[in-house]
Amino acid sequence: MLLRLSRLSFNDDELPELCAKLREIRQLLSRVRKFKDLNVRPLYNVWDQTLEPPDVVEERYVKLSWLGQGSLRSGMVRVPWRGE
Amino acid sequence: MSAEGLGYRIGLEIHVQLTEAGTKLFCDCKSNYRGMAPNTNVCPVCLGLPGALPVPRRRPLVLATAAALLMGCEMPTEMVFTRKHYFYPDMPKNYQITQYQGGGGAPICLGGRLRYYDPDLDVWRSVKVRRINVEEDPGRTEYEGSIQSSEYAYVDYNRSGVPLIEVVTEPDVEGPREARRLVEYLLLALDYMGATNPRLEGSFRVDANVSVEGGERVEVKNIGSTLDLERALRYEIFRQSKIISQGGKVRRETRGWDPVRKVTKPQRAKEYEEEYLYFPDPDIPTVPIKDLVAEARPLLLRTPERLMEAIVSYGVRQRRSWALVVTKPAAQLFLSSVRLGAEPRAASRLIAVDLKGLIKKFGKDPNDPSSWPGPETIARLTMLVASGEYTYDEIKYNVLPAIANDPMLDVKGVLPPKANNIDNVIDEVIMSEVKAVRDYLDGKAKALDYLVGRALRRMAGLAVDPKAVRTSLEERLARLTSGTQ
Amino acid sequence: MRPLQAHEVINEVLSGSMDLEDHVLQILERVKEKEDTIRAFIALAPESSIRARVREVREWLREGRRPRLAGLVVAVKDNISTSFLPTTAGSRILEGYVPPFDATVVRRLMEEGAIVIGKTNMDEFAMGSTTELSAYWPTRNPWDLERVPGGSSGGSAAALAYGGADLALGSDTGGSIRLPAAYTATVGLKPTYGLVSRYGLIPYANSLEQIGPMARSVRDLALLLDVISGHDPRDATTLRVPPTSTFIAKPADPRSLRVCAPPELLEASEPPVKAAITKLLGRLESEGAAVIYDRHLTTIDDALAVYYTIALAEAASNLARYDGKLYPFVRIAPTYTGTATETRSRGFGPEVKRRIIMGVTSLSEGYRDELYMAAAKGRRVIRDEVLAMSRNCLIAGSVSPVLPPRLGERITDPLKLYALDIYTVIANLSGVPSLTLPVDFYSDLPIGMQLMGPPLSEAQLISAGLLVESLTGLAGVAAP
Numbered sequence A: 001m002l003l004r005l006s007r008l009s010f011n012d013d014e015l016p017e018l019c020a021k022l023r024e025i026r027q028l029l030s031r032v033r034k035f036k037d038l039n040v041r042p043l044y045n046v047w048d049q050t051l052e053p054p055d056v057v058e059e060r061y062v063k064l065s066w067l068g069q070g071s072l073r074s075g076m077v078r079v080p081w082r083g084e
Numbered sequence B: 001m002s003a004e005g006l007g008y009r010i011g012l013e014i015h016v017q018l019t020e021a022g023t024k025l026f027c028d029c030k031s032n033y034r035g036m037a038p039n040t041n042v043c044p045v046c047l048g049l050p051g052a053l054p055v056p057r058r059r060p061l062v063l064a065t066a067a068a069l070l071m072g073c074e075m076p077t078e079m080v081f082t083r084k085h086y087f088y089p090d091m092p093k094n095y096q097i098t099q100y101q102g103g104g105g106a107p108i109c110l111g112g113r114l115r116y117y118d119p120d121l122d123v124w125r126s127v128k129v130r131r132i133n134v135e136e137d138p139g140r141t142e143y144e145g146s147i148q149s150s151e152y153a154y155v156d157y158n159r160s161g162v163p164l165i166e167v168v169t170e171p172d173v174e175g176p177r178e179a180r181r182l183v184e185y186l187l188l189a190l191d192y193m194g195a196t197n198p199r200l201e202g203s204f205r206v207d208a209n210v211s212v213e214g215g216e217r218v219e220v221k222n223i224g225s226t227l228d229l230e231r232a233l234r235y236e237i238f239r240q241s242k243i244i245s246q247g248g249k250v251r252r253e254t255r256g257w258d259p260v261r262k263v264t265k266p267q268r269a270k271e272y273e274e275e276y277l278y279f280p281d282p283d284i285p286t287v288p289i290k291d292l293v294a295e296a297r298p299l300l301l302r303t304p305e306r307l308m309e310a311i312v313s314y315g316v317r318q319r320r321s322w323a324l325v326v327t328k329p330a331a332q333l334f335l336s337s338v339r340l341g342a343e344p345r346a347a348s349r350l351i352a353v354d355l356k357g358l359i360k361k362f363g364k365d366p367n368d369p370s371s372w373p374g375p376e377t378i379a380r381l382t383m384l385v386a387s388g389e390y391t392y393d394e395i396k397y398n399v400l401p402a403i404a405n406d407p408m409l410d411v412k413g414v415l416p417p418k419a420n421n422i423d424n425v426i427d428e429v430i431m432s433e434v435k436a437v438r439d440y441l442d443g444k445a446k447a448l449d450y451l452v453g454r455a456l457r458r459m460a461g462l463a464v465d466p467k468a469v470r471t472s473l474e475e476r477l478a479r480l481t482s483g484t485q
Numbered sequence C: 001m002r003p004l005q006a007h008e009v010i011n012e013v014l015s016g017s018m019d020l021e022d023h024v025l026q027i028l029e030r031v032k033e034k035e036d037t038i039r040a041f042i043a044l045a046p047e048s049s050i051r052a053r054v055r056e057v058r059e060w061l062r063e064g065r066r067p068r069l070a071g072l073v074v075a076v077k078d079n080i081s082t083s084f085l086p087t088t089a090g091s092r093i094l095e096g097y098v099p100p101f102d103a104t105v106v107r108r109l110m111e112e113g114a115i116v117i118g119k120t121n122m123d124e125f126a127m128g129s130t131t132e133l134s135a136y137w138p139t140r141n142p143w144d145l146e147r148v149p150g151g152s153s154g155g156s157a158a159a160l161a162y163g164g165a166d167l168a169l170g171s172d173t174g175g176s177i178r179l180p181a182a183y184t185a186t187v188g189l190k191p192t193y194g195l196v197s198r199y200g201l202i203p204y205a206n207s208l209e210q211i212g213p214m215a216r217s218v219r220d221l222a223l224l225l226d227v228i229s230g231h232d233p234r235d236a237t238t239l240r241v242p243p244t245s246t247f248i249a250k251p252a253d254p255r256s257l258r259v260c261a262p263p264e265l266l267e268a269s270e271p272p273v274k275a276a277i278t279k280l281l282g283r284l285e286s287e288g289a290a291v292i293y294d295r296h297l298t299t300i301d302d303a304l305a306v307y308y309t310i311a312l313a314e315a316a317s318n319l320a321r322y323d324g325k326l327y328p329f330v331r332i333a334p335t336y337t338g339t340a341t342e343t344r345s346r347g348f349g350p351e352v353k354r355r356i357i358m359g360v361t362s363l364s365e366g367y368r369d370e371l372y373m374a375a376a377k378g379r380r381v382i383r384d385e386v387l388a389m390s391r392n393c394l395i396a397g398s399v400s401p402v403l404p405p406r407l408g409e410r411i412t413d414p415l416k417l418y419a420l421d422i423y424t425v426i427a428n429l430s431g432v433p434s435l436t437l438p439v440d441f442y443s444d445l446p447i448g449m450q451l452m453g454p455p456l457s458e459a460q461l462i463s464a465g466l467l468v469e470s471l472t473g474l475a476g477v478a479a480p
């Protein structure tokens, strides 16, 4: 499931090592469980700052110059599809 | 209640583009991309290029706040933008920046109520609103042949990042017709607030959840017009009721509306539940709502409800006031002509019924202010009727077509002299059209039409009320019969 | 070796005693000589465009303008967008991508007359601490070719260390500027979160990372910081502050300097590292500074776990966009999902893939509360402790627990790799600035120290750094 959500695939011979390493990493990360029930507000933005939204910022138009002509068709971006 | 008599529940998710915001939600590209060549309304931000950062723009947020105020929403003190992840060709970043309750998020509205007018029954209804969130629209995709079989998806990101509000109702919409009226009202309100132009192609879409007693909930996605919404709901209630009454099971599924064949079709079921991996977007600090509310409040002075109240206060019936309000320039014209002294009831009929009908008949757009005459024209016409100089119908038949055709016309030039001598003309007609008179007296009712026509021709260029001519003719002919027998 | 420092070059260029073309060509020579072995750059600007740029800046000077970086050669980390050079973030998956825009920091460099010489090597998407995890090649440490230059801004540090640039830009998510600085005897700053615009920085972990200046001396670093810092309307997380003016800072008066040296930032370090820092702190004390050894940072034990949980969650999200549709690198399969999966499986390296999967895990329904959300709570606890301490004193400590590792020594085991960041992540978690500068060498291997201060205390850190430099005499040092 995680692989599908991540849109990643691995060869069978890569899987055991991957799993072993993920288990190790998960063990490290699991230390954060101790904060789970702590009565503090999660900190998402380090200064808890807020934003007064501007009207414009002068972001400029760009052309899809870095994409080869192969992935464009009459200006539209061509993406393999077949229903999924 | 459906044909089979089973109960049902309807809930709506209404996505409306804030086409009039000017900018996209997080960049300066245009909120209305119509008429632009593919991928020319794009910048690093709305293409999701790595390193480009979303900065919420003010106008879309003010408009969304106005929508929340319209629905009397419970609002958080700060708005939070959340990333919602799923892979799709039309999503440049493969996550959508939206709002979500939970996981540290906070949508702009956490419960409210939308009042809407039902013109069919001339009543006000309301529906509970579960939440509203502000989010970015994905790009627009074209397929070759069917969406299922197309080898490629062709994506135009001009739409990517356009501000959307998603209004989610509780499942207590009374029925398909009410659903349609509700959405129509919401769109009109957003139109009046200057948030959206609902007449633009693709400016809104509705997903409808329908469940019929004894079955599970079915979601019908991507309904693009209010008429289709009503049709799709009727169809779906009928379809589900039929299955259930025949002892079948309605399973939870997602269907799509086919506007051409007018049926809902199953969409391919996902093989697994998506995980959206929600978390607050670390690029966007929270946005305090207080200042936005202050800026949004003035926009609420112009809701359809307020406007209808104003019009009704002139003695116009509520349903007629709705007919004015649904066409923005018509409502404006009414109010300004009344201010110039127009008689309100005649003015409302003139504008909302007859002139609007003619404008449509001549293939003009009643939503375009230039299709309409100036308020002084309306004021003058109603005064002519009020003073008894002309009857309403004389104006309707002799003046309005010319004005609908050319709204800039001077009324004086169009106003024909009064035909004071109808009776003389009718006498002349009866005497010269002996055959038709005989036919009529022999019971050929159609002959009357002919006689009316002849009379009108004799009075060409004068202000004539065709109905009055007809009545007079009938009376004269009736006297004729009684006289001969 | 002591090449001229950047601020010395600028003085000579502006006074007319040095031609900036001579200066630039001299550095290009040095690059040609060293690049074969060090491999600090992924992409070098073509000599013709460098010459054109030199002519342009020279024209500015003739017009009487005095750009603050006129003719200075700057190396830019490859995760910072440049419209004139490919930008790959050290990954295959961005091969061939030339951004259609410049990062804000690059724009500011260009406006001040800098010559961007090339894009420097890095661990793929900045995920690594040694620059061995670049999809292209490992960069070597100019002080010892068998050792790593640290990471992930290893290319920038190595280029500075061998004299391949006057100044460099790096990015620091959990130590990525400071570890390489410490391993190469250069100076690096992780600025206060929000002081420098991230616009154009290819994101790894948005809430933690900052672009920062790197140089061979504290004065040079200040020069660069003043140019790149300050509010940017394109980055909503930048603070509403003007650019810094640290270049004019004076060395701190040791008698008014208070330094906390919490044992948690020192004790577990290898003996030579610990000894070098202790010795330096002792010298500061003898100059009159107050050094406090018994203040504790109790949350440091959990910092690494909190840091990696947040970083990987944000990373998994940021890396979702690379699916082959909007970037040149693609492995076509019949379906969209197939193409995305194939492209990502071939385009990302193994460590990046592991981090994505772990990040997805911590955000998933079943784990979000106990991983991502718990870490966000832990982050507040850690931040508050660091902020409280930083109000009383500058915080000194090791940068890395070890001397520069040998190539291959750390990358087989992810946990050993992550452990290199133990001392650096707390500055990122708590948003405070952290300056790293060399304090000594141990058998020809550089040892660095970091100084953290309260938010926006860059000027104070730079003053303290100038003082330390005056004690070590290591300002401007470069590898032979």
Ligand SMILES: [Zn+2]
Residues within 6 Å of the ligand: A059, B024, B027, B028, B029, B041, B042, B043, B044, B045, B046, B047, B161
């Ligand atoms: Zn845009």
